[in-house]
Amino acid sequence: MKFILLFCLLSIGLYAQENAYNLEESSNKLYNFAEFTATDKPELLIEEVLNSNLEFTPLTSDNHSIGFTSQSFWTRFKLFNPDSESKTYYLQTARPITDIADLYQISKNGIEKFSSGDQIPFNERQVEHRETIFKITLPANTTQQFYLHLASDGETINIPLDIYSEFDFWVMNYKQQLFLGLFYGLLFLAGVIYLFFYTSLKEKTFLYYGLYVFSIALMQGALDGLIFQYVFPKGGFINSRAVMIAALASNFFLLKYCEYFLKVKQRTPKIYSVFKGIYIFIAALFVMVFLSEKTLELTYPIANLNGLISLVFILATLFIIRYKKIKIDPYFSIGIFFLVIGLLGFVMNNLSLLPNNFYTLNSAKFGSGFEVIFLSLSMTNLIKRLRMEKEKSQVLALKKSEEISKLKTYFMSNMSHELRTPINAIMGIAENQLETNKSNTSRKNFEIIKNASLSLLSNVNDILDFEKIEKKELKLRSEEFNPSVVLNQISSNWKLEAEKKGLTYAFEMDYNIPTRVKGDKERFVQIINNILNNAIKFTIKGGVHLKLSCTQQPNDLSRFSFVVSDTGVGMSDDMKENMFDSFNQMKHDNKRQFGGIGLGMTIAKYLVELFNGTISIESSEGKGTKVFVELPLEVISKPKEESFLNVNQKDPLKVLVVEDNVMNQMIMRKLLGSSEHINFAVAQNGQEALEILKKDVYDVVLMDLQMPVMDGYEATKIIRSGTLGQVIGEIPIIAVTADAMQETRQRVLDIGMNDYMTKPVNKDLLMEKINYCCKPKLQIA
Template sequence: MKLLTRVIVILIIILGWPSFCYARDDTISWTPEELAFMEEHPVIRLGVDPKFVPFEFFDKDGTYQGITSDYLEIISEKTGLEMVVTPGLTWTEAYEKALHGEVDMLPAVSKTPAREHYFLFSEPYYYFKRVIVVRDSTQGISSLEDLFGQTVAVQKNSSHHSYLADYPQLNLSLYDSVEAALTAVADGSETAFVGNLATTNYLINSTGLTNLKYVAFEAEKQQGLYFAVRNDWPVLIGIIDKTLATITPEERIAINSKWVGADVEPDYGPVYQVVMMVSGVIILIWLVSIYWILRLRREIDTRKKIQCDLEIARQEAEAANTIKSSFLARMSHEIRTPLNAITGMAYLVKKTQVTLTQKMYLDRITQSANTMLSIINDILDFSKIEAGKIELERVSFNLDQVIQDVINIVSYKIEEQRIGFKLTKDPKIPNCYFGDAKRIEQILLNLINNATKFTNTGEVSLDIRLVARESNYYHLAFTVRDTGIGMTDEQIKNLFEPFAQGDASINRRFGGTGLGLSIVKSLVDMMKGEIQVYSTAGEGSTFIVELSLEKDQQSEQEYQQQVSSLYFNDIKTLVLEKTGSNMNIIDSYLGAFGMHCELTTSSVSAINMLELENGKFTEPFDLLILDYDTPSGGGFKFVEMIQENKKILKNPKVIMLLPMMREDLFDQLDTQGVDIGIGKPIIPSVLYNGILEIFRTKAIVANQEFKQETINKDILDNNYGILVVEDNKTNQLIAKSLLEPVGFQVWLGNDGQEGIDLFKAHCSDIDLILMDLHMPVLNGYEAAEQIRTLSADIPIVAMTADVIEGVKEKCESCGIHHYISKPFDPELFVETISKIISVETAIQKESKHPGSDQNNETADVIAVLDREEGLCYMGNNQALYQEVLAAYFTENQDVVEKLARAIENGCYQEAAQMVHKVKSSSGSIGARKLFEVAKVLQKALETGDEKEIASLHPAFSEAMKQLLTTIKND
């Protein structure tokens, strides 16, 4: 019977039943002060961490448990002191109360220098090791240094918090509990957690976070666990230390074995042997079973709570992302709308009687607005890059035009800094490529703007060279150099981090968001390119971007045909330029045009070469390329000297190279006898087109002015009507001022409801609707849906400042199938509206009169091949246009069959490439019907929309056959 009683007592102790109160152990030699203290303070208030497992925590029933609890029980037994836990506190609250003396002791803390200011510490009674916890898929983290620059989760006010605070290279994410921090690492919200091995091991096994692993660091260091007592009670520290000294190693091992080790159960062997001798074995098994059932239920409840918390976190993240997208959309709309007014009004002023200098000032206003737009785009691009939603275009573009656009934007800043700018481009590399021209422009703008910002003296240069060639792909190196402040190795390491700048003073001295280079790096990576940085502090920096670009064979061939047909080798040229490097650049460009030239840096030498009687040249020069700064008296004075020199029998045509930002000189060109002025730095295509203009060769020139005659004649003949639904009065004025002069009749609606009412009243006269998306009363989406119930055919064009992902898709779902983004280019705006009306009208005529031969013939002429439009694209060069048509006919003979095979085999990306190529070339020759069909078919192929593909493929094939037949019968 006595044996059974002992067994039951053992079980009660194991299962955590309430402990008994004990008298003071008089075998310990207490001092009078210690005895007096224990009499005066019989109750010690404790502040505990409710989730510091396995050291201290509350179980499901609210009982205080853990390693520390067992040590406290021994201390109570040996001292007679009652240890009372202050209930209902988090660890942060308990710590704060301890700082203010509202609790007497923190029983499970580590010692830090900061804490020693507020507490007295006992001898350590337990040791643990500090570890890093990461997801099991995370690689490359073996020490604390590998986490520099990243965010690390840690429990607030813990010793690990104090430890990590000494590392400014780490960004700390503070949590109220270890369990919450570990859950954040497990679900990917955090990269890593730093804590002690015992706690993390216990929590990982008890909560089922199976996708985590430990990384040991500072293996030789062990962290101690202490009792921390208010600093005005030193006597209590002596009492605790004396009590701890009486605890035997066997007792310490028993406590440790009880709580540490996720899969280790207590050794019940001796107990079982005793129970085998008595009839109480059934009671033992029953009690153990109940214990494990309760523990299992607790684990299940914990896992359910974790899953619930994860679901709540996911919903909160989605809600936050929605709010972020909504904010970006609204911000974009609110800023882009006034920008549209700035660019629109500047364009309208340019159409009035202004001087050339005023026109250039207006151009600068437009460029400044575009610069502001680029800042908005930086923020939006960074957001898209973060979300992985940014997409690259693949369209044909002219590299020289990209360079020209970049220089137009950066020239003001370069002139403001009073530094030089040099451009060199290998004239032998092709000029026409497929790719995303806007993103390449964005990369170069960021790099050159950055170089300019940090350069006070010297120059910035852009050099474009061919690195290698593989078939039709050209590997180009864009090198941006500056003579600015340079960077240290440490600054270069963080150069491409978002919002990071060289040091704290950079933002104060130079400004900027710190996003530019981060976006550059992301864009270069997306283009599968490389970026390299070389810099020396105080001497300057060099950025080299290598991109692989596919040559646009057809466009490049057309360009070369133009060059070869102009007989530039008959134009005898003299170049007067004082800088040897620029002279060599001009020589290389002219050589690429097939021209031969004479070079000189002396104005006296140039005069002698132009004087036929004394010179050695038997034929006069046709062209003089003159740098304005080279002659001592200025370029205009030199030209005047030539014109007055009677020894010169034939005055050459003159191209004058003008300094950057000297717009005032352009107004003087005509009166000074200069044929054309070209701003420096010299761009090959600009120089080429300048020569074309002087010698009146029929070709397309860069930056040609918008001509009203490019608008289809049927626009003027039919007096088409346009309904503009827009709540912004300035934008209404701009749209009306742009559309009415080219022959459109315009109605204005202030909101969606007014737009619907106006359409009902004038539906027979309105041929197209321009619809803003954000308006009062009814927004653009709602208005479009109601208009679609009145007419399924009327083209509706979204005119909005929204650039957020999903806007176009939402437009399509509401019946809006065309899209113009604000701020828009005025000329492109009018041209786009004209083309939409022409195409839509032709399709409607064809669908309304399918049986009429006459109407079919008209529709075929309009929709299949618009020769007049194609000729415009060829500079009205009839011979060139016929050559291009013949090449198009030959190249596309088997497109219909190849496309059918690709679609049949499910090779949609290959098919999309075929359609894209046809779309590009079809638009260039005026085949608008095929162009429009190809545009929507390409999108369907890229998204794999089989229903749309099945619907559009026959229309594409039929349009291609009709086009080839039309070209053949021409």
């Protein structure tokens, strides 16, 4: 046997480089140098393969698909390292759910075996990774033969051969993790929210939809290897059947959700009988999963076909209901469309009817992601309908409200942050794509994602606050803050939103505004945001105007008087009377046009009353609206010497960021916002920075150089000229720029900037430079 093995190794060496994949060349694909063969003997040893007369045929694509099979497959290829030193690479192959994946590396020293697959404990894999990954070390100036053995219990087998350098592998891995994080975060958010609605409203549509979303997440988690990695790391009986269990569950819950949402039993009794037949068939498949290995093998193709049949009957139900002229929520139809396209691609790929590529392999994820967004919008409309139905019975409405209150208090207080995190990530990605993507189709899709995300996030926030209001648990906190900085920031944000709609926006602020007040900063911001949100939302053309005046009152109080006026749709007398009622918009037909669930002004009124203030409205239908708000705030008086020193060790540093790029602004907000010792405001350009400095005092300016309207160089020259006053003229300025040229550094120092740093910004270095520039003031204090 040893002699035969040695003979094989010598033979390999003679023609090694001729058909070997050169690791230093990226122009060719590894699959072009690989061959595969099938065998009915899963226990075949590598020595037997080397000595057998198995016929190998070339791979036909870079992700060769075998389809549903229980056969064993052997793939062979050679790797050539022409370099003078050994190299380490990562080979990505097979689907994460492949039962057996063994790689054999043949060299002069013998045969080395590396194991993967989900039928061995996770920690016994050569590379502890959710996918089928092998780490290959190839000695210098050598060509070595590799054999890959793959086997499954009937699931589809793919034979991708993707080889990466160590750096490229981890970059690829990071991108995958980001994509999966967004996908599973969206599913988790939708599933939790609608199960929460079910416990509150006892509407089974919410139950089956929530369970469907979770079953989709479980199925995709099993396909992606996450169930094996985190739930069943020892492998075993349940792990090998996790995909089929989750797939059958998602099929069942999707049908049940559609049955209840479309009211199939009442509207189409004949179709309902077919639904019941499919339920029975799914139950039979579920039993087959556990009967034997042979019946498990049969369930893979049958379950995929059953999934296609289920989608066909859902579509047939939609057409029949529409034929009967029964109205169906359009978001539901769009969501089902995306689901059908995604699952159709997934199933047809499993059946080898579609080629393997990024889109077909991830079609189920894309389809499920868009489907969840659109079905969530349709569920929002369902919430509206249910709410209106419940209002007919005040006793029942009160009971349901109490149930919602108890559940939200327990659940939302613990989960609100976790619910916001995934949707905020989705919004950030969507915003970035909208700024950079020029494709109209892609921009439209990302606009839908952004708006749907905003809707879900807004609803969660409003429901949380509304619950506290109903239970009289919403209380104000007391803290010191600078209202000028806060209001300028609010105004900047809404100015951008107004301009996106083609509206004009103006902000007038009283120059006598106090620099320090005591109150609840977060709720102060929320009041103004909710009012401006309504103004911009209900204004189609024209503009929005925010005006603030301050009046000094006895006992160190200042009355902040806001007037928010718009040229929007206005309100009738009846609408004005109900303006501050909860879920007000649901009582009017304009809900579909303007969105929201009608809690914003309810919350604003309650918060104003907590501040001991007043809020009133003037409006005429078709002529716009004015909202008047008065808030008394305690003014914090400072000793005279403090006004000269500007800051002390107890007060946070005030930083002005001058930056026109939105993404860079976001980065600076994250860096500065993480420190409780820093307050900051953002200016879009040098001209805006000068206007802000005229109104308020800052400790340091972080100045970008290349900006529209007025760049950082010109703004710095004006500041240093002294025309804005001695205090402003001496303010520390740090250049923060992407220009790393030495000439630029010297130029900014020559015109009077205190320091210079380049992008991307290092947080520790930024804080060090800020502290150094402000050190004299801190020492004096």
